[in-house]
Amino acid sequence: MADTKAPDSTxxxxxxxxxxxxxxxxxxxETGYAKTTIEGIAARAGVGKQTIYRWWPSKAAVLLEAFIDLGNQAAEAAGAGAxxxxxxxxxxxxxxxxxVLRATVDELVDPKYxxxxxxxxxxxxxxxxxxxEFVEKLLEPQLQLYVQRLRTAQEAGDVRAGIDPxxxxxxxxxxxxxxxxxxxxPLTHEYADAVVDYALGGLAPR
Structure with missing residues (x-):
C-alpha cells in the first residue's frame, strides 16, 4: 500500500x-546590503517572497536572524556548548x-562574517x-564575557578594584x-596585542 502520510510541514x-x-x-x-532585496533572497532560496514576509518584517530582520544562526553554528563546531x-x-x-582579541580580528576580517x-x-x-535587537542578541552577550573576566582579574588583584569593567x-x-x-x-593580531598592552597599562594596580 502506498504511503499516504502527510508531508512533515515542520x-x-x-x-x-x-x-x-x-x-x-x-x-x-556578493552584492552588498543595499542591493540585497527580499525578492532576491526569495529567488535564491527557492521560496515565495510571501514566505519570507510571513516570518520576518524586513530584510534586516532576516539577516540578523541568519547571522545569529551562523554564530550558533560556529559555536557548536568549536565545541562551545549551549x-x-x-x-x-x-x-x-x-x-x-x-x-580573544586575536580571534575577534580573525572573525572581523573573515568575508563570511x-x-x-x-x-x-x-x-x-x-x-x-x-x-x-542587534545589541541584545549579539553584542551584549559577548561583552558580558569581558565583564566577567575583568571582574575575576579584580578579585585576583590584577586590575584595580575601583575600575568599571x-x-x-x-x-x-x-x-x-x-x-x-x-x-x-589594517586590522591585525599585532594591533590586537598592542591594544591589550596599552589598555592594561592604564588598568594595572597603583
Missing part, C-alpha cells in the same frame, strides 16, 4: 528557513585577552529597533571596532 519549514538564511548571507556578501564561548582564565590576564556584520551595523544606525572592556573592543569600521589601517 521539516519543510526548517529547510525553507535554512535556505533563506543561506541566501541572505550569500547575497549580502552557553557559548568563554574568555579563558589562565591566570595571565594579558595572554587571555590577546587570545565581515559582510553581514557591516550590513547589520549600517542598518542599525538608521533603525533603532534593529540596533537594540564596562568602561574597561570598551578600551579593548572599541579600538578594534573603530579601525575595522572606518578601515583606517
Amino acid at each position: 521539516r519543510r519549514s526548517e529547510r525553507s528557513r535554512r535556505a533563506i538564511y543561506d541566501a541572505a548571507l550569500s547575497l549580502v556578501g 552557553e557559548g564561548y568563554e574568555i579563558p582564565d589562565t591566570g595571565d590576564l594579558a595572554a587571555d585577552l590577546k587570545l 565581515e559582510a553581514p556584520t557591516r550590513a547589520l551595523t549600517a542598518a542599525g544606525i538608521v533603525d533603532p529597533e534593529l540596533c537594540a 564596562h568602561i574597561a572592556l570598551e578600551l579593548l573592543v572599541g579600538p578594534l571596532a573603530h579601525r575595522w569600521l572606518l578601515r583606517t589601517r
